[in-house]
Amino acid sequence: MAAAWVRLCALVLIGVSSAGALAKDKTPTAIVVGGGLAGLTAAYELQNKGWQVTLLEAKAGMGGRSGLATSEWIGNGKAQPVLNQYLERFKLDTLPAPEFVRTPGYLIDGEYFSATDLATKQPATAEALKRYEKTLDDLARSIDDPLNPQATSTLFALDQMNVSTWLDKLQLPATARQLVNQQIRTRYDEPSRLSLLYFAQQNRVYRGVSDRDLRAARLPGGSPVLAQAFVKQLKTIKTSSPVTAIVQDKDGVTVKVGSVGYQADYLVMAVPLRALAKIQITPGLDAQHLAALKSTNYGWRDQLMLKFKQPVWESRARMSGEIFSNTGLGMLWIEPALKGGANVVINLSGDNARLLQAFGDKQMVDQVLIRLHAFYPQARGAFTGYEVKRYSVDAGTGGAYLAYGPGQISKYWRLWERPVQRIAFAGEHTDALYPGTLEGALRSGQRAAGQVQDLLAGKSFDPAKAAAVAAAATATAGAVAAKQEKPGFFSRLFGGADKPEVKAEPVAKAVEAAPAPAPAPAAAPAPAAAPAPVAPEAVAKEEPAKPAATKAAPAKHAPAHKPAAKPAAKQAHKAVEPKKATVKSAPAKKPASDSQAKAG
Numbered sequence: 313m314a315a316a317w318v319r320l321c322a323l324v325l326i327g328v329s330s331a332g333a334l335a336k337d338k339t340p341t342a343i344v345v346g347g348g349l350a351g352l353t354a355a356y357e358l359q360n361k362g363w364q365v366t367l368l369e370a371k372a373g374m375g376g377r378s379g380l381a382t383s384e385w386i387g388n389g390k391a392q393p394v395l396n397q398y399l400e401r402f403k404l405d406t407l408p409a410p411e412f413v414r415t416p417g418y419l420i421d422g423e424y425f426s427a428t429d430l431a432t433k434q435p436a437t438a439e440a441l442k443r444y445e446k447t448l449d450d451l452a453r454s455i456d457d458p459l460n461p462q463a464t465s466t467l468f469a470l471d472q473m474n475v476s477t478w479l480d481k482l483q484l485p486a487t488a489r490q491l492v493n494q495q496i497r498t499r500y501d502e503p504s505r506l507s508l509l510y511f512a513q514q515n516r517v518y519r520g521v522s523d524r525d526l527r528a529a530r531l532p533g534g535s536p537v538l539a540q541a542f543v544k545q546l547k548t549i550k551t552s553s554p555v556t557a558i559v560q561d562k563d564g565v566t567v568k569v570g571s572v573g574y575q576a577d578y579l580v581m582a583v584p585l586r587a588l589a590k591i592q593i594t595p596g597l598d599a600q601h602l603a604a605l606k607s608t609n610y611g612w613r614d615q616l617m618l619k620f621k622q623p624v625w626e627s628r629a630r631m632s633g634e635i636f637s638n639t640g641l642g643m644l645w646i647e648p649a650l651k652g653g654a655n656v657v658i659n660l661s662g663d664n665a666r667l668l669q670a671f672g673d674k675q676m677v678d679q680v681l682i683r684l685h686a687f688y689p690q691a692r693g694a695f696t697g698y699e700v701k702r703y704s705v706d707a708g709t710g711g712a713y714l715a716y717g718p719g720q721i722s723k724y725w726r727l728w729e730r731p732v733q734r735i736a737f738a739g740e741h742t743d744a745l746y747p748g749t750l751e752g753a754l755r756s757g758q759r760a761a762g763q764v765q766d767l768l769a770g771k772s773f774d775p776a777k778a779a780a781v782a783a784a785a786t787a788t789a790g791a792v793a794a795k796q797e798k799p800g801f802f803s804r805l806f807g808g809a810d811k812p813e814v815k816a817e818p819v820a821k822a823v824e825a826a827p828a829p830a831p832a833p834a835a836a837p838a839p840a841a842a843p844a845p846v847a848p849e850a851v852a853k854e855e856p857a858k859p860a861a862t863k864a865a866p867a868k869h870a871p872a873h874k875p876a877a878k879p880a881a882k883q884a885h886k887a888v889e890p891k892k893a894t895v896k897s898a899p900a901k902k903p904a905s906d907s908q909a910k911a912g
């Protein structure tokens with residue numbers, strides 16, 4: 313009897329250990345949803361770790377939000393270390409940026425100023441910009457750890473304020489304020505919609521990184537070239553595969569693309585929040601995640617590339633690089649002529665971009681050309697065509713990139729960095745240090761791949777277990793707060809009372825001219841999840857020039873052929889054609905139309 317029992321135990325043990333060996337030997341599988349740089353990085357890193365990965369991308373082409381620019385300016389290793397590592401790994405050559413693009417320029421009432429010109433020709437504006445930068449730097453310095461920006465109650469209070477209110481207190485002269493507004497809305501969003509703490513935290517991250525570091529080189533072909541390099545490495549990509557639902561259980565995840573199901577052990581979700589909101593997840597996300605999906609602010613930024621036969625600005629200005637205009641033209645960016653001729657990319661951001669959603673592409677281009685023509689009369693004659701990218705109304709994006717609004721750091725800080733059961737999240741919006749950038753997207757893909765690997769190894773990201781760590785962090789924060797909250801902190805930053813005036817609601821106060829006549833609010837359709845456009849207060853007051861629309865309308869001067877406006881997906885598709893790939897993680901049911909990456 314005893315011998316039989318020992319034999320049975322031995323058999324059970326052998327069974328257990330061989331099952332363990334089997335589980336260990338089985339190639340782990342992952343599905344990555346979203347073929348932007350975050351998803352591509354996660355898929356690439358997991359594949360390198362021996363995972364069998366299937367990448368599902370909704371659009372026909374890969375690369376996601378790659379810029380319209382054909383030759384992006386990129387930062388050096390100090391500004392964008394991960395980006396530079398991948399460029400090196402894939403042997404993608406960059407060209408050093410010419411000196412004149414490395415610092416920003418200004419277009420004030422049509423006249424171009426470098427930073428040096430500004431100091432001599434418009435000293436009041438230059439001095440005000442310096443004062444703004446110094447005050448902002450003081451604010452940024454008050455954050456010890458950019459990963460924990462709300463460490464003290466004082467800093468926490470900054471999250472309840474918007475940037476516009478803070479700028480009001482600086483009382484900058486009108487031109488300086490317009491230029492500052494333009495820079496902020498180009499890089500983030502309208503100052504009135506932006507959390508002051510987020511703005512300060514971002515400036516803390518980039519403290520010590522100069523404009524010269526940020527535009528140190530040029531990547532010929534732009535970020536689509538990097539996306540293409542990832543695509544070449546990946547074995548299984550399925551384009552035109554919009555994910556509609558995800559079910560997780562104790563054994564794995566099932567992902568639905570319409571009626572087709574894919575199964576894997578784990579999943580990386582690398583789509584922007586608005587796109588994620590449309591995917592049904594079972595079991596459902598908790599209330600905090602759902603609220604974040606609904607309300608997290610995204611900056612608005614659309615890009616227009618205007619093409620000219622020759623540079624029309626050369627005769628009057630040395631315009632190039634990144635130029636901030638005070639006259640409703642947004643941020644301009646002179647493109648190297650890789651697409652032929654001379655191109656200028658106009659970035660329309662913030663509320664100006666929101667208002668322009670009521671206009672068609674051609675109308676939008678006309679409005680910008682009217683303003684350009686006022687300064688550069690040769691513009692219309694030399695104009696040959698345009699391309700437009702509207703990130704703000706793209707259903708897959710719902711905005712340009714993450715830009716926390718007032719109160720949102722307090723609610724959602726680092727929320728998406730923690731996996732939910734078998735799902736790890738990636739995407740620029742999930743990176744705490746470099747949101748809204750290529751660097752952030754790449755870093756998030758690396759982090760998510762590491763987390764999936766950790767999950768496989770049995771690590772828990774359960775909030776209950778993480779709570780102890782959070783409690784310790786709060787205790788430390790309390791100690792730091794006690795140390796930091798010396799009297800005079802706010803008076804140093806604001807020159808006024810010692811506590812900030814807390815205003816949770818963003819106050820719309822756009823003082824610059826919108827690049828187009830403001831449509832009646834009712835005529836400006838806003839995407840469901842986005843904040844409603846806010847009509848600028850003084851559109852007419854600051855119009856730089858008022859040529860009669862009919863007279864100045866470029867339509868009759870535009871080339872007869874249809875302008876080369878292409879949908880983003882088509883462009884990316886052309887640039888980044890995924891190779892045929894072998895599907896290894898078999899779909900539960902064969903997809904009906906996976907046009908590019910066929911199974912088998």
Ligand SMILES: Cc1cc2nc3c(=O)[nH]c(=O)nc-3n(C[C@H](O)[C@H](O)[C@H](O)COP(=O)(O)OP(=O)(O)OC[C@H]3O[C@@H](n4cnc5c(N)ncnc54)[C@H](O)[C@@H]3O)c2cc1C
Pocket residue numbers: 345346347348349350351368369370371374375376377378379384553554555556582583584587588591613614615703708709711712713738739740741747748749750751752753
């Ligand atoms: C106008 C503009 C200018 C910029 N300029 C710069 C710059 O100069 N420097 C810089 O560093 N960064 C810049 N950025 C930011 C940078 O482009 C982004 O941070 C980065 O590309 C985001 O990558 P991502 O992978 O997080 O998201 P995305 O690129 O948006 O990728 C998400 C992917 O998910 C797909 N998707 C959505 N829903 C689904 C679904 N249901 N199923 C399957 N797939 C789905 C989308 O089609 C998309 O391909 C700029 C962005 C914009 C908009």
